[in-house]
Amino acid sequence: MGRRQLLSSTPRTALTLSTHAVISPRGFSGSPTPDANEAHIAHVAHDPYLDDPATLKLAQFFRAKGLAALKKEDRDEQWYADWLAYQAEHRIYASVLSPERFSTLGSRFDVLRYARFLETFAYFSPAHGYSAQVSFLGLFAILMGCNEPLKREAVAELECGGVLAFGVSEKTHGSDLLAGDFTITETAPGRFVAGGTKYYIGNSNVAAMIAVLAKREKNASGGGGERHRRAPLVLIALRPPQSKSLRHLRRIRTLGVRAAYVAEFEVKGHELDASDVIAEGRQAWDAVLGTVALGKFFLGFASIGICEHAFEEAARHLRTRILYGKPAIAMPHLRFAMSQAYARLAAMKLYAYRALDYVRAATAQDRRYLLFCAVQKAKVSTEGVKVMSLLSECIGAKGFESDTYFELALRDIQLIPSLESSAHINLGLTAQFAARYFDRFERSLDEPASLVAGTATTGENPHLFEARTGAVASIAFPPFLRAYRAHKSIPNVRRFVRQIRRFRRLLRDNPAARDLTNIQYALAIGQCLATIAYGQLIAENARLLDVPAEMISTIFNLLVTDFSAAALSLASLPQFDAPVRRRIRRMVAIPQTTQAEWDFVAARSDTF
Numbered sequence: 179m180g181r182r183q184l185l186s187s188t189p190r191t192a193l194t195l196s197t198h199a200v201i202s203p204r205g206f207s208g209s210p211t212p213d214a215n216e217a218h219i220a221h222v223a224h225d226p227y228l229d230d231p232a233t234l235k236l237a238q239f240f241r242a243k244g245l246a247a248l249k250k251e252d253r254d255e256q257w258y259a260d261w262l263a264y265q266a267e268h269r270i271y272a273s274v275l276s277p278e279r280f281s282t283l284g285s286r287f288d289v290l291r292y293a294r295f296l297e298t299f300a301y302f303s304p305a306h307g308y309s310a311q312v313s314f315l316g317l318f319a320i321l322m323g324c325n326e327p328l329k330r331e332a333v334a335e336l337e338c339g340g341v342l343a344f345g346v347s348e349k350t351h352g353s354d355l356l357a358g359d360f361t362i363t364e365t366a367p368g369r370f371v372a373g374g375t376k377y378y379i380g381n382s383n384v385a386a387m388i389a390v391l392a393k394r395e396k397n398a399s400g401g402g403g404e405r406h407r408r409a410p411l412v413l414i415a416l417r418p419p420q421s422k423s424l425r426h427l428r429r430i431r432t433l434g435v436r437a438a439y440v441a442e443f444e445v446k447g448h449e450l451d452a453s454d455v456i457a458e459g460r461q462a463w464d465a466v467l468g469t470v471a472l473g474k475f476f477l478g479f480a481s482i483g484i485c486e487h488a489f490e491e492a493a494r495h496l497r498t499r500i501l502y503g504k505p506a507i508a509m510p511h512l513r514f515a516m517s518q519a520y521a522r523l524a525a526m527k528l529y530a531y532r533a534l535d536y537v538r539a540a541t542a543q544d545r546r547y548l549l550f551c552a553v554q555k556a557k558v559s560t561e562g563v564k565v566m567s568l569l570s571e572c573i574g575a576k577g578f579e580s581d582t583y584f585e586l587a588l589r590d591i592q593l594i595p596s597l598e599s600s601a602h603i604n605l606g607l608t609a610q611f612a613a614r615y616f617d618r619f620e621r622s623l624d625e626p627a628s629l630v631a632g633t634a635t636t637g638e639n640p641h642l643f644e645a646r647t648g649a650v651a652s653i654a655f656p657p658f659l660r661a662y663r664a665h666k667s668i669p670n671v672r673r674f675v676r677q678i679r680r681f682r683r684l685l686r687d688n689p690a691a692r693d694l695t696n697i698q699y700a701l702a703i704g705q706c707l708a709t710i711a712y713g714q715l716i717a718e719n720a721r722l723l724d725v726p727a728e729m730i731s732t733i734f735n736l737l738v739t740d741f742s743a744a745a746l747s748l749a750s751l752p753q754f755d756a757p758v759r760r761r762i763r764r765m766v767a768i769p770q771t772t773q774a775e776w777d778f779v780a781a782r783s784d785t786f
């Protein structure tokens with residue numbers, strides 16, 4: 179659907195525009211959505227974000243607090259006890275996180291509702307949002323385990339207004355989780371003692387429960403972990419309020435999320451029994467990886483919320499800043515950079531809300547969402563950094579004034595690519611999908627229905643509580659070019675498709691190109707495939723939401739450029755000979771976008 183249909187006033191157009199308005203970059207401070215200013219549209223009668231009671235309560239709290247107070251607390255690194263008391267009173271975290279099976283309040287874990295909640299949360303304060311993110315991690319680690327009473331207890335704690343924590347990281351081991359030193363040792367049949375330290379653990383000052391990853395050490399008689407083999411992993415539940423053996427060592431001061439509480443703690447001689455064990459061995463590992471896979475995915479919505487608020491501030495400043503007798507935004511290079519930031523932000527949102535459909539539709543047989551979660555981490559979080567960089571170029575000194583949201587956004591956006599497994603790790607993971615993404619298609623696989631367009635039912639997906647991340651090679655995909663058919667009249671989409679075809683041919687014709695043992699090479703392949711998978715879901719959502727052709731053309735302009743850069747990085751690796759380099763060079767393409775198309779995007783970004 180193009181411009182002509184956008185300007186007609188049929189009921190279908192009203193639906194189309196309302197739907198697209200829901201997913202366009204937006205604000206929450208009372209400004210209209212970008213589509214709301216276009217001619218002939220039926221006004222979006224309700225706000226699907228603020229229609230949700232939990233998100234509305236959240237917005238009310240932060241509007242009442244005001245930016246000045248928030249920034250003061252950020253500067254003072256002041257813990258947000260007022261927010262936690264408010265969320266406890268309204269049982270906000272229990273309402274968005276609790277699974278239907280354990281909720282006594284009639285709540286359920288609805289992924290669309292939770293994604294919008296997190297987007298709105300980060301729009302107001304990523305530091306406060308971090309307490310919900312960490313509660314999610316603590317809760318899901320328990321829900322993905324095998325201990326039913328602990329699951330019930332964790333949800334009950336949320337319902338009492340408590341928060342949870344996730345204790346996986348250790349100071350000296352970072353991402354190398356199998357190297358951890360936190361241990362539990364069996365002292366008598368069914369009795370254990372736990373000890374060790376954990377580092378960078380959010381909410382640990384107030385958490386009712388912490389899910390802690392440990393290794394099971396051999397006991398005095400040599401039982402427990404088997405000799406000559408790596409000690410098996412165990413996931414245990416700690417209850418800091420009831421445990422004298424847990425000692426806070428220090429708060430770790432961080433560049434981002436300054437008002438949050440991230441800390442190091444130590445456990446010495448903590449006695450526990452089997453009722454505190456969440457899971458053991460393979461199940462413990464699966465519970466941690468499954469939790470991280472979803473946690474990193476949901477973090478992407480925080481990147482979106484941060485960029486939306488920063489965009490709003492930058493756009494307002496450039497409209498009111500008069501330079502040489504005109505608003506600064508009238509300067510063509512600023513207008514162009516703001517349009518690029520807008521197109522990148524729209525792409526982040528189109529991708530993330532489409533990936534959400536795959537998460538909603540996931541089953542034991544359809545685990546495509548695992549690729550899209552990795553790409554969400556590798557792309558959406560890093561695209562957020564690019565958006566902030568573009569906005570920063572435009573806003574100038576104003577963005578460094580410490581009473582702006584912008585200054586906080588510049589810091590916090592950079593944290594997201596390294597939390598819950600780094601962007602590198604997720605590029606490496608993405609590369610592992612290359613063989614199945616390009617070959618042995620499962621033609622019968624359908625696209626999932628759309629939550630945002632209203633063709634998928636909202637509600638809970640019970641599979642998410644038992645999801646497993648392994649056996650990536652068994653995950654099938656339908657033919658990879660299907661998504662682009664609807665947009666074949668758009669030249670930049672055709673260019674992108676040509677780039678994909680050439681990349682696929684390179685992998686197919688060179689067996690050596692499929693060997694991912696060299697990590698630098700794997701990351702370069704992962705960057706190419708991540709850009710392709712990103713383009714796929716953007717194309718799908720653009721069709722489902724009838725995104726105007728001008729928007730699609732500019733988004734694919736950026737994707738063609740990004741893919742060209744990824745191909746050049748690949749070509750510059752030392753292992754390729756001249757013929758392979760020549761083939762990769764053919765993947766480099768120059769996008770072509772008309773001035774009218776950029777003007778269309780600029781007009782949209784002007785309404786922000």
Ligand SMILES: Cc1cc2nc3c(=O)[nH]c(=O)nc-3n(C[C@H](O)[C@H](O)[C@H](O)COP(=O)(O)OP(=O)(O)OC[C@H]3O[C@@H](n4cnc5c(N)ncnc54)[C@H](O)[C@@H]3O)c2cc1C
Pocket residue numbers: 312344345346347348351352353354377378379380381432434435440593596597598599600601602603606
């Ligand atoms: C503010 C904040 C809050 C946090 N909250 C929590 C929390 O609540 N609970 C918790 O358990 N942890 C938490 N963390 C820890 C966080 O998840 C860590 O970033 C994580 O433990 C990784 O350690 P690291 O960042 O030191 O990176 P390292 O693992 O030391 O990595 C260093 C570099 O190596 C790269 N790298 C590492 N492994 C690979 C690989 N396999 N492939 C490719 N590249 C790789 C990384 O990308 C990075 O560039 C928090 C961290 C911060 C900063």
